[in-house]
Amino acid sequence: MLHLIDANNRNQLFFNRLLEASYRVRYDQYVKGRGWKALDRPDQRELDQFDTSAATYLVWADAGEVVGGARLIPTTKPHLMSEVFPHIVTFASVPKSPRVWELTRLFTARGGHSSANRRNVTGEVFCSLFEFGLFKKLEGISVVCDTFFLPRVLDAGIEIKPLGIPTPYDEGTCIACYMPVNVQQLRAARGGVHDSVLFDIDTSTEGRQPAYVRQDEHVFH
């Protein structure tokens, strides 16, 4: 299931363990899997300058085992696009607003899971992004991602706008993008299959503000 970890609960044992486990899965993913040597650390955890108390984590875990996750940071704070990639944003300026948060470190663990299971986890993490966005009344989510990720998002019917052209890095290219947050986006992310994964949001209430019910109460102590 999905858990939300932020400044309010990250020091509680349960959530702290999940967060630590997700740093290790990120290490497997980015340093071992994709060879991002700049992120290598002797303690085999992957953390960068944006893993601060300003970050909110969406973590998919099964009995304490982290399988997927995402990191969200308010764009009013230093974030990847503003600090590391401002030069790839050429169609507009870098979005900076309390109602726009940046998505980074979206991952699904490689080993030990069937591709169907991994797809399901990725789908649920994606749904949780929009549920969180609606819950926080965000206008949008900004992201710097691998360009090959884009067709998948568009294929799902999710609206994603480029903020510049793809820019080569290492082997592939990356691109800065912006996804509006609204009920239609959540509906597309759910693809008619998923129920609520984090916040109970009814996508049939088109045009009206959806009602929010916290599903995972213990998250918000």
Place this chain on the structure above:
Amino acid sequence: MLEPSNKIQDSLRVIEQAPSLLKLTEAFRSAVDDYGYESFLCSAPPRPGEEGIDPVLFGAWPEDWRQRYTERRYYVRDPMLQELYRTADAFTWRTILNSRRYSEADRKIVFDAAAWGMREGFVIPLYGIGGQVHAITMAGPTPRIDSEARSELLLMSIYAYGRAKRLAGRQLDPVPLLKPREREALQWVAAGKGDWEIGQIMGISESAAHKHVENAKRKIGVSTRVQAVVEAIRTGQLHL
């Protein structure tokens, strides 16, 4: 004169708002024409060694080249297809022709396209949900392949693909691809033959013939032989 980045945004807007696949094709044609690409095709290509049709989302591709390509079964060895399923990144024809990975005979397929004004090309793999692979191939006599052009073409291609998928709606679920033996067996089913006869004709055992037909049914997702024949004809994999 528009700034280059404004021009891209303009092309993207027209692509994203295209009301039909026909309009989308026109928008894409005028966008890539600026870079010297005269032909382009967005399709779900068969994997190397796989038989089958190539469901097209949109394109402006020389028809007689396509026919020659299919008749000569170039898709079995086409280095562009092999490369497509090896990488997630876009690549130019030149890179492949310079690579030692592919044999002289395989590379000849690419040179063959030159007679249709396709001397250089750019191939963009597009991974959709569920791992479904599409590709946009564009080619021309002397198109731009510099890094800036590649980035801009990549972006426009991704959005053209996204728009095409929406316009094509749900009708474009991937067509199950039958193997040659499964197709042959279905051909004989259509001619009214039973498993024993099919086995005799194909020079295989009755149970092997039965298995080919059953595999075809399973792939197509139907429960009777007649339905399998009908679906295979509908998807262009069987001709009577």
